[in-house]
Amino acid sequence: MKIISNPLRLLVLLLTVMAFASASAQKIIATKTVIDVGKTGYRMPVTAVFEFRNKSLKRLKIDDVRPDCNCTKIDFPQEEIGMGEHFRISMTYDASQLGHFDKQAAIISNGSKKPIYIRMKGIVLADWQDFSNTYPIEIGDLRLDRNILEFDDVYKGFIQVQELYIYNNGTRAYEPNLMHLPEYLTAAMSPQRLPPGRAGKMTVTLNSDKLHDYGLTQTSVYLGSMPGDKVRPENEISCSAVLLPAVSELTAEQREYAPHLRLSSDNISFAFGKKSKQKAVIELTNTGRTPLNISSLQMFTGGLTIQLTKRRLAPGESSKLKVTGFREQLMQTRVRPRILMICNDPDRPKVTIEVKSE
Secondary structure, eight states, rough: OOOOOOOHHHHHHHHHHHHHHHHOOOOOOOOOSSEEEEEEEEOOOOOEEEEEEEEEESOOOEEEEEEEEEEEEEEEEOBOOTTTEEEEEEEEEOOOEEEEEEEEEEEEETOOOOEEEEEEEEEETTTTHHHHHTEEEEEOOOOOOOSSSEEEEEETTOEEEEEEEEOOSSSSBOOOOHHHHHHHHEEEESSSSBOOOOOEEEEEEEGGGGOOSSSSEEEEEEEESTTTTOOOGGGGEEEEEEOOOOOOOOOHHHHHHHHOOOSSSEEEOOTTTTTSEEEEEEEEEEESSSOOEEEEESSSSSSSSEEESSEEETOOOOOEEEEEEEHHHHHHSSSSSEEEESOOOTTOOOOEEEEOOO
């Protein structure tokens, strides 16, 4: 048997053993053990979902999850959980009593000698209304009808307006405002101060004269609940604008000799199955009597790569648009995937190709 005589080496060894023992003891890792579900209505059940990970070196078995009262129902994995796997446990409170509630449950498993406790809390109100359908987007205590602004078919020299409807789901008054506005956007909130339980309207105006390029311009703005709020990813509102040349009237003779774009399809559907990427081809043909120029070719989202073999087509000439879709990126995007083309076809200056994936 080899004896460690160096005191420093002995100390390092002891610390390593203690660290390993501590890590081994922490076998179930929780993202959160306490969740505030906020407001709900009388007899309108509300659910909290707790995220966990099995960090032990063996399979985990949840034997039981015991709530502190019959008013709470639990859903937990019945099968064994492998090493390193993530799992969820949900608590649903029946909201059968008015006022604040604070419920807990004990997780009994082979991953811990003592129970692990989870808690959900919130408040049940008699006159509470569910606005999750009308205002599905939640940003702090504010709820929005949407978090995407799309200014389509904006002609040079014109003004276009979009509206965001905002509901104050909190217990204090807020002053909703949009931060990081580019020079071509302005915003005004009405009313400026939004009391609890009230809805208001954010009017966002686009000045097309301040857009520099034809085609697609994209940016992000951020909703603050009060002036001076910090910019955070969860407050993001995506904005896009499609700028088209000013409208000009054509004579019958000019229209007869104008270029005209024909597509073999104006949509793409990717059926990925188990594949991580798929390809598609759309053929473009100039059916007019003068050259067709495609001045802009852009994408509204990531998850796509595009290649056009020719951008200038003589009368009767064709070109191929080659599109590759990537499953993981397309599944994660919150903006509708599309491809945008701007051309000199007077009847169709903007072409949008919809992209769907399964």
